[in-house]
Amino acid sequence: MAHLLGMDSVSFTVGTRTLLEDVSIGVDDGMRVGVVGPNGAGKSTLLRLLARRQEPDSGRVTHAGGVRVGLLDQRDDLPAGTTVRDAVHGAVPDHTWARDARTRGVHEGLLGDLDLEADVARLSGGQRRRVALAGLLVADHDVLMLDEPTNHLDVEGVAWLAEHLADRYGGGRSAGQGALVVVTHDRWFLDAVCTRMWEVTGSRHGDTRGGTVLPYEGGYAAYVLARAERARQASVTAEKRDNLLRKELAWLRRGAPARTSKPRFRLDAAAALIADEPPPRDSLELARMATARLGKQVLDVEDVTVTVPVHGDVAEQDGAVPDGGPRERVLLDDVTWRLGPGDRFGLVGVNGAGKTTLLRLLTGEVTPRSGRVRRGKTVVVATLSQDVTELDELGDLRAVEVVERERRTTAVGGKEVTASQLVERLGFARERAQTLVRDLSGGERRRLQLLRLLVGEPNVLLLDEPTNDLDTDTLAAVEDLLDGWPGTLVVVSHDRYLLERVCDRQYALLGDGGVRDLPGGVEQYLELRRAARSAPAGGASSSAAPGGRAASAAPSAGPSATPDPADGAAPQPSQAEVRAARKEVARIERRLQRISEQEARVHAEMAAVATDHTAVQRLDADLRALAAEREQLEEEWLLAAEVAG
Template sequence: MNYLSVENIAKAYGARKLFEGVSFGLAEGEKAALVARNGSGKTTLLRLLAGIEAPDTGRVTFRKGIRVEFLSQEPDLDPERSIIESVLAAENPMSKALIQYEEALENMEDTEAYQRAFDAMDRLKAWDFEGQVRTVLGKLGLHQVKQKIKSLSGGQKKRVALAKILISSPDLLILDEPTNHLDLDMIEWLETFLSQKSITLLMVTHDRYFLESVCDTILELEDAKLYRHPGNYSKFLERKAERQEVEATNVDKARNLMRKELEWIRRQPKARGTKSKARIDAFDDIKKEATKDLREDQLQLNIKMTRLGSKILEVHKLKKSYVDKQLIENFNYVFKKGEKIGIAGANGSGKSTLLRMLTGLEEPSGGKIIIGETVQFGFYTQTGLELKEDKRVIDVVKDIAEYIPREGKGGDLSATQLLDRFLFDGDKQYTYVSKLSGGERRRLFLCTVLMANPNFLILDEPTNDLDILTLNVLEDFLMQFPGCVLVVTHDRYFMDKICDHLFAFEGEGQIKDFPGNYSEYRVAQVEEAAQRKLRNESMVKTKAKAVEKPKEKTKLTYAERLEFEALEAEIEDLETRRETLASQLEAAATDADKIMELSSQLEAIQSELEEKEMRWLELSEYAE
């Protein structure tokens, strides 16, 4: 059953053509993602589908009777409403009943109002709906449901809008960058939620794990045309490579034909007949195909980094707290050359605060930060995107430097050459900042950060609004970057590809230095939680047995007493060995074989330790 039909639509702004002849459909239960370069018209296409803008030609048709909801990058919410009022703004009886019930809970002395609200919930069978609302709000970190929209940050507003759409359960979801402003736990939950078979989805996202695990169709917008790729992100990469190979063959054929046609057209007299004109028109088509550039633009940067000394950055007993919250407590770390560290944690846990303290933009509550004399930070921040709207792209870069040094031969790199490598080619360099898309602005700002020739990059959410091509080339650059990299990002794919290890903000001011990437950290978390659960269950069973069964003896035998005393020493020894192995594992962060060996030893010791602890508990019941 087709939910959406798009027929031959086109859109242009003046001389700038975004797309033309675009046609596709979306079936019930299908989950499609739209991918394209920044500035290609992804958001515009979604706005056309949502009816906010009209196409220049063509038409968009939805199946009669279905409900469609659109999540924009800048949602329009009533600032005077509360969070709970906003997410339940849909005109349906259950939403109204739930709002009345929430109000009654706050005014329990009015027993009649409470009873009416309770009866309405019962009559409409709205209790499951209430549970769904609380789950969605909780998973998206929206706990203060009475808070007014006008007091929220931009990221919180985006989450409110997302919650509203998910709770309203439309037939078709159209989402523009739904993972922006979500922390990693929220993204993983949303991934699971949207994977439900009953959901029909069209979204723009650059989260490649999302594309891999949720989507069954990829729609690629390139050179004003739309290509449909059945399958997930992996299948899309395979099919795109196949298409480019075919196109390359066609271009070779066209170039050969073009050479022959060029010889013919040069031989013709100025006055040409009808047949000759038709051939000239055909030549123009051949020329267009033959001169097509099939090369993927690449962000090839061989900038010469400022020398980094042996002393880089040291953090000793670092603390940061506010009146009601402890963000960082006794954090210690000494940075080493070439380290690439990711930072993971919930929104509001202190990730960006740590970056600001390291760069001197914010004072710690305690501890010391020692910066080496040769360290030159390049700080990419969310608040740093304050580019002057009336400036041209080339002037923005030239304001920082006309040239930057480059490794090897070939001389310095000019501002024009650098911009070209950052995918700002030709006329794009003379475009005003006011005309750039969000992703193009971020790419330009990243260019200005690197133009200062840093040797320690600190990146706060650099992946927001960047297209997949830019993400790929940025990743390649960072992997080759010889200096230090410290990055906060919600892009799990990016973090897995770039980072050697993580600073994991685990709450209550605790930061764990984990020797591995984000996916490995999540696996370790799951295993640790499973072990805790087993230990707790074992403790409960042991205590239950002690309560249920009367003690058949009142004291230990001589042999059991010797065993009991020996167990105390053995447990202490095992705990010491466990700590030693953990330290060795941390030190072996770059040696994969060593990590596997030490992990195996650590697992065996943990298992033996748990066994002996249980035996000690059993014997302790009878020890005097």
């Protein structure tokens, strides 16, 4: 592959902290690189250095002759007074870019709901982000660098972008296709797009050495496996070093001989072992704290209609207002949705469909125009908002003081833990625990707010885009926490990886005022959206642009709703059938686990009697029988799981 650009022994320091030290990496034609690492490790800095937007303190950044580099920065630099058309295409005439299929695809995927003559200054932050991304995608760059491109994109937009980039920088084409480097915390996106990973380790607190970049082959899943193997090997090496160090120290403690010049080589060897001890990886532990008891009734949304005011030309464009009527749009239209104890629901939907409004309805912040929301007597609700604005009024407090205001000590695993201990377990070093809230990074603020909510011992947790600003290690810790969450959970997110990991069922807001059950999960939602876009204009399945009222490809339904027979969907199973199916799923999973254990034992026996032909034949027959039973059980599991949801 042709070399496009790279770093040679690059170091970069911010203040007194060395972010990158002696880093040497390269980008070749055809590479699709995903960049991950802790918040503040230097991922964005790495991209800016590679793109020559910043100069390194030492070392050099090299570009092949004539290479064209495009960078999507997290900072918005679209000037006011620029139209969407000019920001994307500049002075290129419409007839020139409109005949290019790739450019038309970018318009459909990112700009379908925007007026090309609109001033970018009047757009929302998410819309401006999409305009900047579209401008890069329609240009002809040899190397494209994207810093958090999935921010402000919904599930559908993330899926479109992944398909576009995988086709543009892969798709089986030969050399000359260019290269992609992307920083993102969206793990599904990393697996769908990237063929190799860079981990930016960052400099650790108390360590004088700077961070580095560790390369891994494969997407995110392969990276996780490779990192686990690297950690295992490091653990083995550390254990050997510790054993050797204990021997050396024991020898040095033997008294007078250790103080003479004769054993100097022993002293030097012990000093070298101590000096070579690597710093531990930053740890993060989200504690499983006590949860208030839930009764049988949790949250019931009954026949609820919610409207929001619409101002100016938007109302007229959306068709949300009849002539002379009040300027308002219906977000939820006669919706019934019930949440029981232990339910774990994920919410997806087009931007502006009302996902956040639905969460605020559950908390009581939004009053419905009609219908009601019934709450159980023991319900304690906690909400993690998108922007963590709740911490703004606490900006003059230190991180540990924020938790202390809620509770000075908390029961964790049957033990009393202080606020300072909790904050430290959450990944805040002691000096960061004393940092003012207003000086914390976005990821640190989100972690702190989550801990603040958990010490209040809620039994209903509402998470609105919880993955914003969190690195992949923190996300894994959050998912581990939510895996064991005993209460009721509702998650609004565009992160498919998170939804599929922590939620048992997904629901969609398609912009038609309803809440639709998605037995097929996120993939079913994407199919519905594709069907809505391909339906004839004015048909029953037509869908408006984000922010407008739309009719979905099928009627919406809550957990207790019955689908319209015209929808063509199968009738919803009864609660008794669902309970029976869940028991059957549990039974089959237990049997499958036993089969796995039996197969392991048979394989071990076969290895022990490998020279006994008769015994091997008998054991092979046992294996075939177990495999046949496994196949039958897996088919039964699929049928039961479809009913159980």
